[in-house]
Amino acid sequence: MSNFKRYDDRTHAARDLADAIANTLREAIAERGGASLVVCGGSSPIELFEYLSQAELDWSQVVVVPSDERWVPADDAQSNERMLRDTLLTGRAADAMFVSLYRPTDTPAEAVSDVEGALLDIPTPFDVVLLGMGSDGHTASLFPDDPNIERALASKARVIPADVGPPARMSLGPAYLRAARRIDILVFGDDKKRVHDEAVQPGPLAALPVRSVLNTTDPIPTVHWAE
Numbered sequence: 001m002s003n004f005k006r007y008d009d010r011t012h013a014a015r016d017l018a019d020a021i022a023n024t025l026r027e028a029i030a031e032r033g034g035a036s037l038v039v040c041g042g043s044s045p046i047e048l049f050e051y052l053s054q055a056e057l058d059w060s061q062v063v064v065v066p067s068d069e070r071w072v073p074a075d076d077a078q079s080n081e082r083m084l085r086d087t088l089l090t091g092r093a094a095d096a097m098f099v100s101l102y103r104p105t106d107t108p109a110e111a112v113s114d115v116e117g118a119l120l121d122i123p124t125p126f127d128v129v130l131l132g133m134g135s136d137g138h139t140a141s142l143f144p145d146d147p148n149i150e151r152a153l154a155s156k157a158r159v160i161p162a163d164v165g166p167p168a169r170m171s172l173g174p175a176y177l178r179a180a181r182r183i184d185i186l187v188f189g190d191d192k193k194r195v196h197d198e199a200v201q202p203g204p205l206a207a208l209p210v211r212s213v214l215n216t217t218d219p220i221p222t223v224h225w226a227e
Contacts, residue, residue: 001200001215001220002185002200002214002215002216002220002221002222002223003220003221003222003223004196004222004223004225005222005223005224005225006225006226007224007225007226008226009226009227010047010188010226011047012226013048013186013188013224013225013226014045014047014048014050014051015048015051016224017048017130017184017186017224018048018049018051018052018055019051019055020184021037021052021055021128021130021184022052022055022056022057024127024128024181024182025037025055025057025062025127025128026057028127028181029057029058029061029062032123033061034061034062034063034123035061035062035063035127035128036062036063036065036122036123036124036126036127036128037062037063037064037065037096037126037127037128037130038064038065038066038067038126038128038129038130038131038172038177038180039064039065039066039067039084039088039130040066040067040068040080040130040131040132040139040140040186041066041067041068041069041070041080041083041084041132042080042132044132044186044187044188045130045132045186046083046087048130048186049084049087049088050087050088052088052093053087053088053089053090053091053092053093053094054091054092054093055092055093056092057092058095059092059093059094059095059096060095060096060097062093062096062097063096063097063098063099063122064084064088064089064093064096064097064098064099065098065099065101065119065122065126065172066080066081066084066100066101067129067130067131067139067140067141067171067172067177068080068101068140068141068162068169068170068171068172069081069100069101069102069141069169069170070165070167070168070169071102071107071108071165071167071168071169071170072102072167073102073104074100074102078167079102081098081100081101081102084098085098099118099119099122100118101115101159101170101172102170103115107161107168108161108162108168108169108170109161111170112157112159112161112170115158115159115170116157116158116159119158119159124176124179124180125179125180125181126179126180126181127180127181127182128180128181128182128183128184129177129178129180129182129183129184130184130185130186131177131183131184131185131186131210131213132185132186132187133185133187133192133195133196133199133210134192134195135191135192135195136195137195137198137199137207137208137209137210137211138209138210139185139209139210139212139213140171140172140174140177141160141162141164141169141170141171142160142162142171142174142209142210142212143162143164143209144206144207144208144209145164146162146163146164147163148163149206149209150205150206152171152173152174153174153205153206153209153212155173155174155175156173156175156176157173157175157176158172158173158176159171159172159173159176160172160173174209174212174213177213178212178213178216180219181219182219182222183213183216183219183221183222184221184222184223184224185210185213185214185221185222185223185224186224187223187224187225188225188226188227189227190227192225193225193227195208195210196210196214196223196225199211199214200214200215
């Protein structure tokens with residue numbers, strides 16, 4: 001069962017979580033000489049990223065990885081990488097190292113080995129994994145309507161092509177995402193709160209793939225919610 005934090009508003013949630021993530025990154029750098037941060041896309045974390053990008057820490061020792069990516073060039077408006085470069089990898093955080101999941105191939109499946117190779121040098125467990133959740137219960141690009149979702153959720157692979165779209169997507173695998181010292185899930189709105197409340201109950205993972213992370217016990221995830 002995950003921890004659940006309720007905030008008065010979304011700005012409070014963004015500031016509080018940005019501070020907490022920055023503290024975790026500082027501790028990791030002090031203890032191990034570097035830190036790793038996995039971050040979700042979408043609109044929910046944008047304000048959080050704007051706060052986090054100004055955090056005082058040695059960003060040159062931080063590796064940032066998106067949890068998933070749409071199969072579009074990095075300058076496309078739909079690209080998570082573009083959003084991250086515009087909102088997180090600015091200011092002080094511009095010094096962070098970014099590992100892209102996108103490659104200029106026709107399909108994500110053609111790029112799996114190359115992307116996995118780029119991830120090999122990042123030690124696990126990750127220091128922080130920040131995820132979102134869709135109103136359909138997806139997280140990263142693990143969607144309930146993906147015909148291969150059961151196989152994806154059982155996979156130990158670092159990256160998994162998602163059979164959804166268009167556009168197609170590449171996702172970090174659930175086992176790879178769970179290999180973390182800290183997992184945070186940012187959830188906004190009453191509709192997603194209802195999905196969360198269902199997802200923490202027993203049920204098939206494929207119906208609500210966010211269950212594959214919410215039910216992690218080591219570490220216990222923290223859900224950050226505001227209306």
